[in-house]
Each structure stands twice: as structure tokens, then as C-alpha cells.
Amino acid sequence: MSTPIKTVAVCGAGGTMGAGIAIVAARAGFRTLCYDTQAATLERSAKDTQAFFAKSVERGKLSPEARDGILGLMSRTSDLTDLAECDLVIEAVFEDLSVKRGLLTALDEVCRKDAIFASNTSTLSITEIAAGSSRPERVVGLHFCLPAQLMKLIEVSPGILTSKETLAAGLGWCAAAGQTPVLTQDKPGFILNALLVPFNNDAIRAIEAGVATAVDIDKAIKTALGYKMGPLELIDLVGLDTQVRLCEAFYPITLDPRASAPPLLRRMVAAGLIGRKSGRGFYDYSGQAMFGA
Amino acid sequence: MTYAIIQNGDSRSFPEGDAFLAGGGVAGKAEVLVLLGRPRLAPDPAKAAVLVELETECLGFHTGEDMVEPSNVVGFARYRNGNDAPSPLVELVRQPNTTEDALAAARALFEGAGLTVVVSGDQAGRIIDRLVRPKYNAALKLLDEGLASQKDIDLTCRLGLGYADGPIERTMRGGLAEHHDISAALFQVYGTPAYAPARKALVAAQRRDEAE
Ligand SMILES: NC(=O)c1ccc[n+]([C@@H]2O[C@H](COP(=O)([O-])OP(=O)(O)OC[C@H]3O[C@@H](n4cnc5c(N)ncnc54)[C@H](O)[C@@H]3O)[C@@H](O)[C@H]2O)c1
Numbered sequence: 001m002s003t004p005i006k007t008v009a010v011c012g013a014g015g016t017m018g019a020g021i022a023i024v025a026a027r028a029g030f031r032t033l034c035y036d037t038q039a040a041t042l043e044r045s046a047k048d049t050q051a052f053f054a055k056s057v058e059r060g061k062l063s064p065e066a067r068d069g070i071l072g073l074m075s076r077t078s079d080l081t082d083l084a085e086c087d088l089v090i091e092a093v094f095e096d097l098s099v100k101r102g103l104l105t106a107l108d109e110v111c112r113k114d115a116i117f118a119s120n121t122s123t124l125s126i127t128e129i130a131a132g133s134s135r136p137e138r139v140v141g142l143h144f145c146l147p148a149q150l151m152k153l154i155e156v157s158p159g160i161l162t163s164k165e166t167l168a169a170g171l172g173w174c175a176a177a178g179q180t181p182v183l184t185q186d187k188p189g190f191i192l193n194a195l196l197v198p199f200n201n202d203a204i205r206a207i208e209a210g211v212a213t214a215v216d217i218d219k220a221i222k223t224a225l226g227y228k229m230g231p232l233e234l235i236d237l238v239g240l241d242t243q244v245r246l247c248e249a250f251y252p253i254t255l256d257p258r259a260s261a262p263p264l265l266r267r268m269v270a271a272g273l274i275g276r277k278s279g280r281g282f283y284d285y286s287g288q289a290m291f292g293a
Numbered sequence: 294m295t296y297a298i299i300q301n302g303d304s305r306s307f308p309e310g311d312a313f314l315a316g317g318g319v320a321g322k323a324e325v326l327v328l329l330g331r332p333r334l335a336p337d338p339a340k341a342a343v344l345v346e347l348e349t350e351c352l353g354f355h356t357g358e359d360m361v362e363p364s365n366v367v368g369f370a371r372y373r374n375g376n377d378a379p380s381p382l383v384e385l386v387r388q389p390n391t392t393e394d395a396l397a398a399a400r401a402l403f404e405g406a407g408l409t410v411v412v413s414g415d416q417a418g419r420i421i422d423r424l425v426r427p428k429y430n431a432a433l434k435l436l437d438e439g440l441a442s443q444k445d446i447d448l449t450c451r452l453g454l455g456y457a458d459g460p461i462e463r464t465m466r467g468g469l470a471e472h473h474d475i476s477a478a479l480f481q482v483y484g485t486p487a488y489a490p491a492r493k494a495l496v497a498a499q500r501r502d503e504a505e
Binding site: 060100128145152153155180182183184185187190191192194195196198199202203206209210212213216218220221223224226227228231237257258286 | 319342372374380381382384395409411412414419420421422424425427430432435439442443445446448449450452453454455456457458460463485486487
């Protein structure tokens with residue numbers, strides 16, 4: 001699919017999602033500007049990006065020439081005025097409404113009138129974020145999945161004021177970038193998190209209620225339904241602290257009891273059992289940490 | 294481990310032609326009794342275990358809820374989505390007085406037959422239905438509310454979450470009316486809105502009942 005978009009800026013490109021999104025854009029042939037207020041995180045993500053493409057070459061997925069071509073399309077900056085000529089700006093900065101709105105307000109001053117702004121927010125409303133811009137009709141949600149450089153899915157959502165042209169441009173860019181867009185309304189959690197966050201909480205509540213152990217719940221779900229990961233393995237990977245944050249974002253807006261953080265989840269976070277990154281969550285990873293990869 | 298099958302009606306866990314049925318021997322000599330198809334429990338404390346196939350009912354329906362004496366009765370259900378082939382998953386159901394020996398015998402028997410075994414308390418929906426029915430109701434509701442198309446909801450779950458199939462295609466394949474019946478049974482116990490059958494499932498059940 002063709003798109004008029006040639007130059008993409010990724011804001012927050014020093015972060016987890018931003019770095020992956022920049023890889024997606026450059027790999028698909030877009031000139032990609034990596035912008036982050038923290039120059040040090042930009043440096044780190046540039047190194048990670050080189051390592052990522054080095055692996056692709058090692059595995060024979062990419063020729064050294066193609067890698068050099070992709071890396072040649074990427075540049076880094078901490079100066080917002082460098083984004084003046086971008087066609088599409090994708091923001092993946094902190095999940096904070098005032099930070100995202102502030103960025104859009106600043107971009108208004110810098111970017112061309114026909115630029116498109118996309119937000120990678122997981123929990124905020126596209127319409128509320130777009131209120132930070134004087135051109136809300138040019139703001140659209142493009143929600144990538146973690147790890148963005150590997151996952152094809154993008155949830156595309158228009159805010160209340162998003163124009164048809166902006167939505168079409170967002171969808172068209174996803175396809176041109178080799179991604180798979182799905183169209184969803186601007187509602188809490190879009191599709192993926194609207195289904196996943198309550199389901200994961202239900203799995204925690206099943207442990208709380210003495211139905212089964214975490215091991216048996218995961219085993220049952222994987223065996224019966226063919227899921228790649230059980231819900232409790234997944235929460236351990238994402239982080240129990242992140243699960244609490246997702247609940248705190250969704251429950252107050254939806255008042256869906258399934259979206260509220262189960263007491264066991266909160267107790268585990270309080271005890272420092274936040275999953276893989278702390279060595280223990282629903283499973284114990286201390287053995288792995290001790291013996292290395 | 295030797296076993297005998299006592300079949301009262303059609304079994305969802307082991308439909309006709311399933312190899313497990315052919316492996317059963319004579320009741321008197323078997324170490325384990327396997328009661329299939331809406332069975333009537335006849336206790337047999339001499340056996341290593343008496344296995345009772347469950348649908349949506351609790352094991353307590355068959356054994357009573359006194360739970361004073363140690364019991365060798367173990368409930369089980371092999372998970373199956375509608376008329377799909379049964380999955381390899383067997384959920385064993387225990388009550389507080391179910392003995393470890395009976396559970397071990399049940400596990401050995403099913404694992405010996407190449408199945409994957411998990412243990413659930415005697416709670417409505419066991420593990421799988423307890424967890425998936427609210428999700429399927431939510432997905433059907435999101436579809437009704439126009440959040441996204443069915444295709445995109447299913448695709449999101451397959452691509453974004455690594456599911457083998459999406460929640461709506463799975464529910465439709467398993468039968469919306471069947472989803473209604475299971476959800477309604479769980480709703481009766483838990484009373485929470487998540488188990489209230491979604492509108493589409495209710496309509497499917499009403500149409501089925503009208504046709505019958
Ligand atoms: N991590 C996930 O699993 C995931 C998945 C999908 C979407 N998201 C969304 O992506 C966004 C980023 O999440 P993350 O996990 O990558 O966060 P992160 O903390 O790893 O990265 C955020 C980056 O943004 C930078 N930043 C902050 N304010 C900035 C500003 N005003 N201008 C430019 N750069 C700024 C930070 O320096 C940092 O490098 C959030 O909206 C989050 O909800 C996250």
C-alpha cells in the first residue's frame with residue numbers, strides 16, 4: 001500500500017516502545033527521526049538498535065547492505081525543532097496525559113500544518129490527548145504491541161475529532177510499514193487491553209479463591225486453548241507493578257470490577273514480588289538468575 | 294493402571310470412537326472406575342479411585358457436601374469447545390476430603406492415556422470456564438457496542454496475544470447457545486455481571502429453545 005508519508009519522527013525513541021517503533025519505521029524505508037529529551041537514553045537505544053540489526057544479519061534475515069541502508073535512514077535528536085519537516089510524528093513518551101498534551105502543544109509550533117500526530121498510548125484516551133493540540137483532527141491512535149520491532153499488530157483508533165483523512169493516513173501508513181492494523185474505537189484499553197487486563201485479574205482471583213495453583217491455571221489455559229503463555233506467566237513477564245498501574249488506569253473509568261486490582265496482586269507488589277524483573281512473582285526465577293542464560 | 298468404564302449416556306470427554314474407551318476392562322477387576330455420561334455415582338471404597346465425569350455441575354452434586362469421611366471419588370472433565378474434538382486437557386476436581394491417593398490414581402490414569410492433567414477445587418466452572426466465559430461475554434459485548442469488527446477483535450487476540458483463535462470465532466464455533474448455558478450456570482453461582490450471558494448468546498439460546 002502506498003502512503004504519501006516519507007519522514008517519520010518517533011518521540012520518546014530512547015524508551016522501550018519508541019526504540020521499537022523507530023525500527024519498524026526505518027526497516028520499512030521511512031526516513032526516521034528519533035527524538036527524546038534524554039540524550040543518554042537515545043544513545044542507549046541506538047546501540048540496542050545496532051545490536052538488533054546485527055542479529056538480523058547474523059541470522060541471515062538481512063544483508064549487511066540492507067542493514068546499512070536502514071541505519072542510514074535513522075537519525076537522533078533532542079532538539080524538537082528538527083521535527084519541522086516530518087509527515088508523521090508518533091509519540092511514545094511517558095504515559096502521562098499532561099506530558100503527552102504538552103508535547104503536542106509544542107509540536108504545533110514546530111511541525112508543518114499537514115503533519116499527522118499519532119499516539120501510542122495504552123490507557124489514555126486519544127480524544128483527551130488530542131485536546132493538547134490545536135489540530136485535533138490530525139491526531140490518531142496507533143497502539144503498537146511490545147516488542148514493537150517484532151509484533152505486527154497496531155490498534156488504530158480515531159478520537160472524536162479525528163478527520164477521516166487522518167484515520168485513512170494512519171491505516172495506510174501501518175500497511176506501508178508492513179504492519180497489520182486493526183480499527184478500534186477510542187475506548188479504554190482499545191481491544192487488546194480491554195480483554196487482557198480483566199482476564200489476567202480473573203486468573204489472579206482464581207488463585208485467591210483457591211481454585212487452583214498458578215502452575216495449573218497456566219497449564220490448563222495453554223493446553224485447552226492453545227495460548228502461547230498462561231496468564232500468570234504473562235503477568236510475571238509484564239510485571240505485577242505494571243498490572244496494578246493498568247488496573248488503576250482502567251478501573252476508575254470503566255468501573256468494571258474485573259478491571260480492579262485483586263488484593264493478592266497488591267500484596268505481592270507490596271512484598272516486592274513483581275515478576276521476572278525482581279526474580280519472583282507467581283513463579284520463582286531465582287534459579288535462572290543464578291545460573292544465567 | 295487398569296480401569297473400567299461405566300457409561301450412562303454420551304460422554305463429552307470421551308466421545309464414541311475415542312481410544313480411551315477401548316482400553317477399559319471389567320469393573321470387578323479394575324483398579325479405577327470411570328463413570329461417564331451424566332453418571333450415577335455408586336461409591337466403591339475398594340477402588341483406588343472412582344472418577345465421575347462432570348458437566349457444569351459440582352462434584353458435590355454427586356458426593357454430597359458432608360465431606361467428613363475421606364473419599365476416593367474424583368471429578369473430571371476433559372475440556373472441549375462445543376463440538377470441537379476434545380482437547381488434551383483433563384481438569385480433575387477434588388473436594389477437601391478427597392484423598393491424595395485417589396488424586397494420584399486419577400492423574401496416573403489420564404497421564405498414562407497421553408492427556409494433560411490439572412487439579413481444580415470443586416468450584417463452578419473449574420479453571421477454564423471460570424476464566425474464559427467472562428472474557429467471551431466481554432468480547433461479545435464489545436462487538437455489540439461497535440468497539441471493532443469481529444474480524445479485528447479476533448485478529449487482535451491472535452496477533453497481539455498469540456492465541457490460537459480469537460474469542461468470538463471460538464465462541465461461535467463452540468455454539469453461542471452452549472456458551473449461554475455454561476455462562477448462565479456460572480451466573481447462578483457467582484451472581485456477578487461478568488457471567489451474565491451476553492445478549493448475542495441469550496438470543497441464540499432463545500432461538501434454539503423456540504425451535505425445540
Ligand atoms: N511498555 C509497553 O508494554 C507498552 C506497550 C504499548 C504501548 N505503550 C505505551 O508507549 C508509551 C511509552 O512507553 P514505554 O514503556 O516505552 O516508556 P519508557 O519509559 O520506556 O520510554 C519513554 C521515553 O519517553 C521519553 N520522554 C518522556 N517525556 C518526553 C518528552 N516530552 N519528549 C520526548 N521524549 C520524552 C523518556 O526519556 C523515555 O525515553 C506509553 O504511552 C505507553 O503506554 C507501552
